[in-house]
Amino acid sequence: MHPFQRCSDQLVAGGCIRPSVLIQALRLYEPHWRCGLNGVIPVLSGLVLEPLAWLQAALYARRLAQIQPPNDPVVVIGHWRSGTTYLHQLLASDPAAATARNAFTVAPQVALLLKPLIVGFLNRVMSVHRPIDAVPWSALDPQEDELGLVRLTLDTNMAGVAFPRCYPRCFRRYVLASTAAFKRELARFTKLTWLHDGAGKTHLVIKNSAHTARVPLLLQLYPNARFVLLKRDPIASIRSLVQVKQRLGGLMGFQAxxxxxxxxxxxxxxxxxxxxxFEASRAQIPPGQLVEVAYTDLMASPITTVERIYRDLGIAGWQQARSSIQARVAQAVNYRPSPVQLNPAAEQRLQELIAQQPPHS
Structure with missing residues (x-):
């Protein structure tokens, strides 16, 4: 990988971390000195932007206190590598849909203040494809909110990506559990998202696989939240996620x-x-606020699948959204995913572990 492209990918994937978040992470976990170069972009970019973060906080304090984003967001959940990104792209192509985008998640603490500058800068420096796979991306493409939240709080799944040898600990601490502080940060982040992308829009789309375990928290914040659960063969999604974690760990990890x-x-x-x-909280979702989508159905019939989501969740404006969503589907016609292959020992272990699980898992 060219050094400039690597720096660009590091910036978008894990740069602009607020210094307080980075200091907390370094105190809690054990970075390895050999991974020190991976910290240059997060440290420097975060320090440079910190004065502007305080300025944005001061300028937008009143608006953040007053604004009320929709209490019925459409929340795309499901295990990573289950088609959540593709569905997010389709739903977010609706002109009436607001969502978190790369130009926001890269630095939410200054994204309102510097929006035109960030969009222009990212369009010049971003690589053509995401560093984890062959998916094209740009400054205004939708992005999952976990990548923006990690700039503001350590309480995210991304902590385990940055510190891959602590992944199980981080997953249980920040995904399976949550705190009152994280609840406040998530509510604030959603308000920032709506301020950044909500002008003239009618509904909010959120995509975050970690939210699969946060359904009770989301319903506390947004009682009318509507969920779309993506489901894929566990072997395929786990195999793909292992490859992604290997690549992201090498790109932005503070540990081997x-x-x-x-x-x-x-x-x-x-x-x-x-x-x-998720299954433990399924019963808390009110009737009519959950749609389950098979990965195979989404891939085979994306327009039919999205139309069903609009109908079953009562999302207004399908006739107006259809042409934009069809155009996004057409963009993906020639998409060819990166090959996903584990080494023989890892593949054998994966098959063994899945075979040990109950058939319904």
Whole structure:
């Protein structure tokens, strides 16, 4: 990878971390000195932007206190690598939909203040494809809110990506559990998202696989939240996520990346815990506020699938949204995903662990 492209990918994936968040992370976990270069972009970019973060906080304090984003956001959930990104792209292409975008999540603490500058800068420096796969991206493409939240709080799944040898600990601490402080930060982040992208829009779309375990928290904040649960063969999504974690750990990790066998074991366990957390909270979702979508259906019939989501969740404006969503589907016609292949030992371990799980897992 060219050094400039690597720096660009580091900036978008994990740059502009607020200094207080980074200091907390370094105190809690154990960075390895050999991974020190991965910290240059997060440290420098965060320090440069911190005075502007305080300025944005002061300028927008009143608006943040007054603004009320929709209390019925459409929340895309499901295990990572289950089609959540593709569905997010389609839903966010509706001109009436607001969502978090790369130009926001890269630095939410200054994204309102510097919006035109960030969009122009990212369009010049971003790589054509995401560093984790072959998916095209740009400054205004939708992005999951976990990547923006990690700039503001350590209480996210991304902590385990930055410190890959602590992944199980971070997953249980920040995904399976949450705090009152995180609840406040999530509510504030959603307000920032609406201020950034909500002008003239009628509904909010959120995509975050970690929210699969946070359904009770989301319903506390947004009682009318509407959920779309993506479901894919566990072997396929786990295999793909292990590859993604290997790549992200090498790009932005503060610790050496564990071998594939260890990451398979950790990811299989986390998958089971994530889905168990969702099933434990499923009954809390009111009738009419959950749609389940099979990955195979989304890939085979994206327009039909999205139309069903609009109908079943009562999202207004399908006739107006259809042409924009069809155009986004057309963009993906020639998309060819990156090959996903684990080493033989890791693949064997994955097959063994999945075979041990109950058939309904």
């Amino acid at each position: 990346v564990p071998d594939q066998v260890q990451q398979v074991e950790e990811t299989v366990a986390a998958h089971a815990e994530l889905m168990a957390a």
